[in-house]
Amino acid sequence: MITIATDFGSPYPAAMKGVLCQRTDARLVDVAHDFPRQDVRAAAFWLREVLPYFPPATHLVVVDPGVGTDRNAIVVRAGDHVLVGPDNGVLLPAARRLAPADDREGYVIEETRLESVEPTGTGTTPRAALGSDDDDGGRDRDRGPASNTFHGRDVFAPAAAAVHDADHETLAELSVLRPAEASVDLTLPEPTLEPADSPADADRAVGEVLVVDDFGNAITNVPGPFLADRDRIEANGEVVPVGETFAAVGVGERLATVGSHGYVELDVNQGRGDDAFGLSAGDRVVLERVDDG
Amino acid sequence: MITIATDFGSPYPAAMKGVLCQRTDARLVDVAHDFPRQDVRAAAFWLREVLPYFPPATHLVVVDPGVGTDRNAIVVRAGDHVLVGPDNGVLLPAARRLAPADDREGYVIEETRLESVEPTGTGTTPRAALGSDDDDGGRDRDRGPASNTFHGRDVFAPAAAAVHDADHETLAELSVLRPAEASVDLTLPEPTLEPADSPADADRAVGEVLVVDDFGNAITNVPGPFLADRDRIEANGEVVPVGETFAAVGVGERLATVGSHGYVELDVNQGRGDDAFGLSAGDRVVLERVDDG
Amino acid sequence: MITIATDFGSPYPAAMKGVLCQRTDARLVDVAHDFPRQDVRAAAFWLREVLPYFPPATHLVVVDPGVGTDRNAIVVRAGDHVLVGPDNGVLLPAARRLAPADDREGYVIEETRLESVEPTGTGTTPRAALGSDDDDGGRDRDRGPASNTFHGRDVFAPAAAAVHDADHETLAELSVLRPAEASVDLTLPEPTLEPADSPADADRAVGEVLVVDDFGNAITNVPGPFLADRDRIEANGEVVPVGETFAAVGVGERLATVGSHGYVELDVNQGRGDDAFGLSAGDRVVLERVDDG
Known part of the structure; x- marks a missing residue:
């Protein structure tokens, strides 16, 4: 499966x-094609939350603002899963979630060792042009090199097909791969918890909105247990009820809840939390317990 | 197929x-993931119109404003088809279309009898928190219970997999199901026809817009035969031509036609009927025959 | 594969x-369902650029502003590929790219020879009505004829299934097909190049924007080699840098580059070229070489 x-x-x-x-009989499953454009961090978050629900698979990921630069194209094996994508950190939070470091x-x-992507046809494509006389690993000069703007088609898809059809225990033997010395890292931000490190015991969490989902839920990086045993919290200075479900409050009302990924979300029942709380991805969020006494 | x-x-x-x-080798086919948000009636309409074109299958439906409340998760067998979704009526119009009551x-x-959904990984998910010490049917406490906000993943998908892999004639034997005493019903509204009950013989129909489709066609609940043998009708007081096809009128012009689901639609050729007629889902529509003499 | x-x-x-x-076990792959509405030319462009990357397949295409008129439904074999769609030209640029004329x-x-599409159910669909007493090739009168507005479901899908399950070398033997005498043609516009016909040698190209992609890149019909060996060009009177990659310019800055389909694009690095250049599909674009001396 890819x-x-x-x-x-x-x-x-x-x-x-x-x-x-063209290259593999693998089953294909779309995860998403509407990740926030060129937002490596948002894609990294969603992949980390979604990919662990899949059986072992090859995961082809292209969120690649540096396409055509000298950034590498990489493969990361994480347990029985294999991730393929640009070396900009987008794969790493998911890889860490999927398997421990060892x-x-x-x-x-090795992009020049991939079998070149050739469309069916009669040579009428006006490809080539820029960069066509650079070293291109023996590609057919009439067709031109891989595009500089669409490595999803010309680099990552061929690599994913090659990796999928290999045994993931023997990736080291594939001629199209060489061991990576280091990769660009990306870690999603962690909140500051006070006074305790355990969210269940903390009274205050200073975090941020990681992403806003399609429903308008503002998903923070504060772990869900922060809400345990509380009926209300203060979110950026405003008191909001804590609910186990959206329906714990009336339609159109705000609440804090624990989302399906385990983090505190600021939501509106059947409405948009981002609008109601005035929050966008990246915004600072201060959550504080309020005295229910 | 699911x-x-x-x-x-x-x-x-x-x-x-x-x-x-993870749980089944079934072929997966997307029907839609952009049904109008939390609009049970619109989803019920589209499912009723689309699902009968599929071969016998398991249909997994999640439009669920009451997620996390005590509403049941249900399965409805209708002939050779099996529908899985929330007990809010969304499944019933399709089920009635697919098979007679008998x-x-x-x-x-029985949600607690479903095999728990566990993501791959090393326990770093901050799930749990709210409600984690309620009775949770023996689930692993370190992982926490099913989420309260994503039953699509944690309840309905596992149920659909279990139901799919069973024989639909022996659903009663599945331990994860128990017979339903009653389900929340939903019937799509019917128009009032005058003076006759037969749409082909009626002179006046008082109905409503059931949904507006992506093209902007305002789909009413008035049966198509109302338009038979007429060149023009009055729609909410304005005379519009009746056409068998969009192209029966000029580009940008309004018409009434019979849509692919068999109901009267108020449309614009290569334009948006909802805008031209000032109609949204739920709006009242009065259609009247005009004297062509 | 369809x-x-x-x-x-x-x-x-x-x-x-x-x-x-219902009718075939073929693998189904979505190309797109959000082609610009009823824009035959845009669809023709994208199909020409995308379909040649597929292995031999049946390609079902429905962009059909003339649905329900007397326009034909057609099948075009191009090499090992078979295209199915309306006779409005949408298939032809792709067919020409896929295989030479011979x-x-x-x-x-022959629409009346297709096996009629029947939804599962108990006859409660209010289909029929308009045109139901025209000659309908023996269809069940209780169910009504093919809809006049959804030939994707009632004509093209059944035809694609029939064609897929036949040998593409023996299409002529299928009873649902007859040889086409002529089809509606569509050619995408070509630019005027001066003083030479070869884009690499021309100093001036008068073309147009064929489409704007989802990134906002304004894709012209000027072949990429026009940009060869130039650091800057003039686009509609403004000097812009030529880059091999988006990242050749700063974030938010404009550039001209060769897109993945081989044509000159007017883009913004991590932004929208259409907005920055004030261009929409169909707009005239004059590209001129500037003296770099």
């Missing part, structure tokens, strides 16, 4: 699927 | 697909 | 998938 996650919208992912279908390993994709 | 229909947008459906792929039966999902 | 491309949005494509799953052939779908 899962596919991009910020490409439509129809570019279809070209990637075409390349994958069961992860990283590779750089 | 079809999937939600109002979740993206990427939450991917977590549901991950769970399904070939339908309902079950309640 | 690929599916429409401008239907959601959930109408699901009814098409249901019909396909390896292409066209057919008209």
Whole structure:
């Protein structure tokens, strides 16, 4: 199985699927193609929350603001899962969630060793042009090199197909991979908890909104246990009820709850929490327990 | 085959697909993930119109404003089809369309008997928190209970996998199901026809807009035969031509036609009927025959 | 494999998938369902750029402003690929890209010979009405004829299933097809190049924006080699840098580059080129080389 996650919208992912279908019989499952555009951190969050629900698979990820630069294309094995994508940190939070450090390993994709992507047709494509006389690993000069702007189709999809069809225990033997010395890291921000390190015992959490989901729920980085045994909290200075479910408050009313990923969310029952709380991804959030006495 | 229909947008459906792929080899087909948010009636309409075109399948439906409340999760068998979703009526119009009453039966999902959904990983998820010490049917305390906000992933997907892999004639034997005494009903509104009950013979129909589709077509609940043998009708007081096809009128012009589901639609050729007629879902529509003499 | 491309949005494509799953075991792959609505030219462009990356397949295409008129439904074989869609030109640019003229052939779908599409159910659908007493090829009168507005479900999906399950070398033997005498043609506009015909040697190109992609890149019809060996060009009178990659300029800055399809694009690094250049699909673009001396 190959899962596919991009910020490409439509129809570019279809070209990637075409390349994958050319090269492998793997089942294809879309994760999302509408990740916030070129937002590596948001994609890293969602991948970390979603990929662990899949069976062992190859996960093809393209959120790649540096496409065409000298950033590497990489492969990360994490337990029985294999992630393929750009070396900008987007894969790492998911990889760390999927497997401990001693069961992860990283590779750089040797792009010039990938079998070149060739569309069916009669040579009428006006590709090539820029950079076409750089060293291109023996590619057909009439067709031109890999594009500089669509590595999802020309680099990552071929690499995902090659990796999928190999045994994930023997990735080191693939000629298209070499061991990675280091990868660009990305860690999602952690909140500051006071006075205790345990969220269940802390009275105050200074965190931030990691992402806003399609429902408008403002998902913070404060662990859910912060809300345990409390009926209300103060969120950025305003008291809001704590609910186990959206329906704990009336339609259109605000609440703090623990989302399906385990973090405190600031929500509105059947409405948009981001609007009601005036919050966007990246915004600071101060949560404080209030005296219920 | 398992079809999937939600109002979740993206990427939450991917977590549901991950769970399904963990538990069954069933083919997965997306129906829609952009049903109008938490609009049970609109989803019920679309499911009734779309699902009958599928071969026998398990249909997983999550439009669930009451997630986390004590509303039941249910299964409805309708002929060779099985529907899985919340007990809020969303499944019933489709079930009634798919099979007559004597070939339908309902079950309640025993949520605590479902195999718990566990993400791959090393225990770093901050789940649990609210409600974690309620009776949780022996679930692993370190992982916490099913979320209160994402039953698509934690309840309905596991139930759909279990139901799919069973014989639909022997659902009663599944330990995760018990017979339903009653379900929340939902009937889509019917128009008032005058002077006759037969739409082909009526002169006046007082109905409403059931949904507006992505093209902006305002789909009413007035049966298509109301338009038979007429060149024009009056819609909310304005005379509009009746056309068999959009192209019966000029580009940008209004018409009344019979949509692909068999109801009268108020449309614009290559434009938006909802805007041109000033109509939204739920709005009252009075259609009257005009004297063509 | 059957690929599916429409401008239907959601959930109408699901009814098409249901019909396909009723009639064939073919793998289904979505190309796009959000092509610009009823924009035959934009769809033709994207299909030409995307379909050649697929292995041999049946490509089901429904962008059909003339649905329900007397326009034909057609099938075009292009090499090992078979395209199915309306006779409005949308299939032809892709067909020409996929195979030379002597390896292409066209057919008209005999709509009345297709097995009628029947939803599961108990006859409660209020279909029929308009046009129901026209000659309908023996269809069940209680169910009514094919809809006049949803040929994707009632004509093109059944035709695609029939074509897929036939040998593409023997399409001529299918009773649902007859040889096409002529089809509506569509050619995407070509730019005027001066003084030379070769883009690499031209100093001036007068073209237009073919489409704007989801990133906001304004994709012109000027072949990429026009940018070869130049550091800057003038685009509609303004000097912009030429870059091999988006990252050749700062975030938010404009550039001209060669897109993944081989044409000159006017883009913004991590921003929207259409907004920055004030361009929409169909707009005229004059590109001129500037003296770098």
